[in-house]
Amino acid sequence: MEGLKWSLLALLPLLASVILFYMKTPPQKPSHSECSLLDHNDFWISSKRIVTPKGVISGAVEVKGGNIASVMEEDWQENVGTGQVIDYGEAVVMPGLIDVHAHLDDPGRTEWEGFPSGTRAAAAGGLTTLVDMPLNSFPSTVSEETFELKIKAAAKRIYVDVGFWGGLVPENAFNGSALEGLLKAGVLGLKSFMCPSGINDFPMTNAGHIKEGLSILAKYRRPLLVHAEIQRELEDIADDPRSYSTYLKTRPASWEEAAIRELLTVTNSTRAGGPAEGAHLHIVHLSDARSSLDLIKEAKNSGDSITVETCPHYLAFSAEEIHDGDTRFKCAPPIRDAANREKLWGALMDGHIDMLSSDHSPTVPELKLFNDGNFLKAWGGISSLQFVLPVTWSYGRKYGMTLEQLASWWSEKPAKLAGLDLKGAIAIGNHADIVVWEPEVEFDLNDSHPTYVKHPSISAYMGSRLSGKVLATFVRGNLVYKEGKHALAACGVPILAR
Ligand SMILES: [Zn+2]
Numbered sequence: 001m002e003g004l005k006w007s008l009l010a011l012l013p014l015l016a017s018v019i020l021f022y023m024k025t026p027p028q029k030p031s032h033s034e035c036s037l038l039d040h041n042d043f044w045i046s047s048k049r050i051v052t053p054k055g056v057i058s059g060a061v062e063v064k065g066g067n068i069a070s071v072m073e074e075d076w077q078e079n080v081g082t083g084q085v086i087d088y089g090e091a092v093v094m095p096g097l098i099d100v101h102a103h104l105d106d107p108g109r110t111e112w113e114g115f116p117s118g119t120r121a122a123a124a125g126g127l128t129t130l131v132d133m134p135l136n137s138f139p140s141t142v143s144e145e146t147f148e149l150k151i152k153a154a155a156k157r158i159y160v161d162v163g164f165w166g167g168l169v170p171e172n173a174f175n176g177s178a179l180e181g182l183l184k185a186g187v188l189g190l191k192s193f194m195c196p197s198g199i200n201d202f203p204m205t206n207a208g209h210i211k212e213g214l215s216i217l218a219k220y221r222r223p224l225l226v227h228a229e230i231q232r233e234l235e236d237i238a239d240d241p242r243s244y245s246t247y248l249k250t251r252p253a254s255w256e257e258a259a260i261r262e263l264l265t266v267t268n269s270t271r272a273g274g275p276a277e278g279a280h281l282h283i284v285h286l287s288d289a290r291s292s293l294d295l296i297k298e299a300k301n302s303g304d305s306i307t308v309e310t311c312p313h314y315l316a317f318s319a320e321e322i323h324d325g326d327t328r329f330k331c332a333p334p335i336r337d338a339a340n341r342e343k344l345w346g347a348l349m350d351g352h353i354d355m356l357s358s359d360h361s362p363t364v365p366e367l368k369l370f371n372d373g374n375f376l377k378a379w380g381g382i383s384s385l386q387f388v389l390p391v392t393w394s395y396g397r398k399y400g401m402t403l404e405q406l407a408s409w410w411s412e413k414p415a416k417l418a419g420l421d422l423k424g425a426i427a428i429g430n431h432a433d434i435v436v437w438e439p440e441v442e443f444d445l446n447d448s449h450p451t452y453v454k455h456p457s458i459s460a461y462m463g464s465r466l467s468g469k470v471l472a473t474f475v476r477g478n479l480v481y482k483e484g485k486h487a488l489a490a491c492g493v494p495i496l497a498r
Pocket residue numbers: 101103133359361
């Protein structure tokens with residue numbers, strides 16, 4: 001007995017060293033076969049409709065080591081040699097969509113969405129890069145420390161590439177070193193609200209904070225994104241809270257106009273030679289296509305560095321069509337009347353609205369209060385991420401939108417805003433971020449359609465018939481999604497500004 005004890009004791013150091021070895025060995029990087037549904041790195045994608053900066057071509061794209069090595073028309077077959085070719089025939093091959101406005105709610109509110117479900121939904125929808133908003137996760141991303149938590153939460157849990165906006169809030173606006181710490185840590189720019197955000201640890205800013213923020217952002221040449229609504233006194237609204245028109249009255253277009261008017265008192269500093277030259281102001285989710293849009297046009301003409309986005313829900317829906325109690329449609333600013341929607345389409349087609357974003361802002365179904373249908377109390381935010389490509393296409397066709405415009409609004413302009421130099425176009429040297437889809441194929445978005453967002457039932461698009469089926473999505477050359485199947489491992493890259 002005694003002898004056995006001693007021999008076990010003698011083994012202890014060996015046992016300890018084995019345990020230590022396993023503790024020290026870093027977790028294995030996923031292999032190529034886990035990151036991609038293809039077993040090869042280098043290949044060609046051919047199609048009769050490839051959307052490039054030079055127009056739609058018939059030809060092939062060569063993918064090598066995750067990047068686009070060549071884009072060829074006509075004689076491309078002669079250059080392929082023994083290379084693998086995936087022929088997509090008539091399907092459209094387009095740069096992957098870049099969504100500069102997504103709330104993935106991770107860490108802290110993963111019961112609302114989370115990095116894994118949100119980025120799987122993105123991959124299935126042809127989105128290859130998301131830029132995550134600094135709020136609705138907990139804590140909000142407003143400091144270097146909270147940004148670290150964000151990066152940790154994203155690590156090895158994202159199926160597409162993800163960048164991050166930081167928050168500009170009163171607490172850091174006048175604290176230059178705190179704000180610079182956040183920018184140096186790698187956020188692609190900042191986001192602020194001119195009205196209460198609905199999230200306690202993300203308070204609103206005023207024009208003073210925004211001016212201060214722009215002066216620091218100028219040094220880093222990064223943008224400030226602003227939710228442009230300012231609360232004004234309202235007459236007593238004693239109408240039925242289940243009626244959408246009641247909600248609409250609580251957030252009139254004059255709130256957007258007031259905010260933009262105030263913003264423009266500081267954006268003149270971004271003009272060439274101005275004190276904040278190099279900074280840029282981007283107005284998120286514009287809904288009012290009347291006076292607010294006129295103000296933005298004037299500012300652009302005066303040389304302010306300013307851009308504006310709108311979202312598919314403002315282009316697809318109108319206030320008149322929203323049924324009593326259907327809080328899936330509640331968002332801020334609200335969806336306005338049909339005449340306003342026509343003006344939004346006009347402005348988008350004419351280039352006065354620069355780009356599109358999802359403002360995917362989900363929650364748990366309970367907070368949508370479907371039983372009460374109370375528009376004034378339900379959580380505001382539209383769940384849309386996976387469907388923005390078919391939605392934009394389905395509703396835009398009647399306005400004569402082209403594939404080039406689609407690629408400009410969803411890839412090229414968003415890449416420029418977020419400073420993603422190697423993304424946003426099918427061009428030599430860029431990341432091979434590509435969506436392959438069939439614009440002519442229609443489908444019913446119902447319970448039997450494969451959806452990957454955490455709570456599909458809260459999406460305002462459920463029940464629609466849409467046009468545009470995603471066949472395949474490539475992120476940095478990895479085939480991350482193909483007809484209902486995802487790659488095994490989450491090999492998206494967190495994007496940090498340097
Ligand atoms: Zn948002």
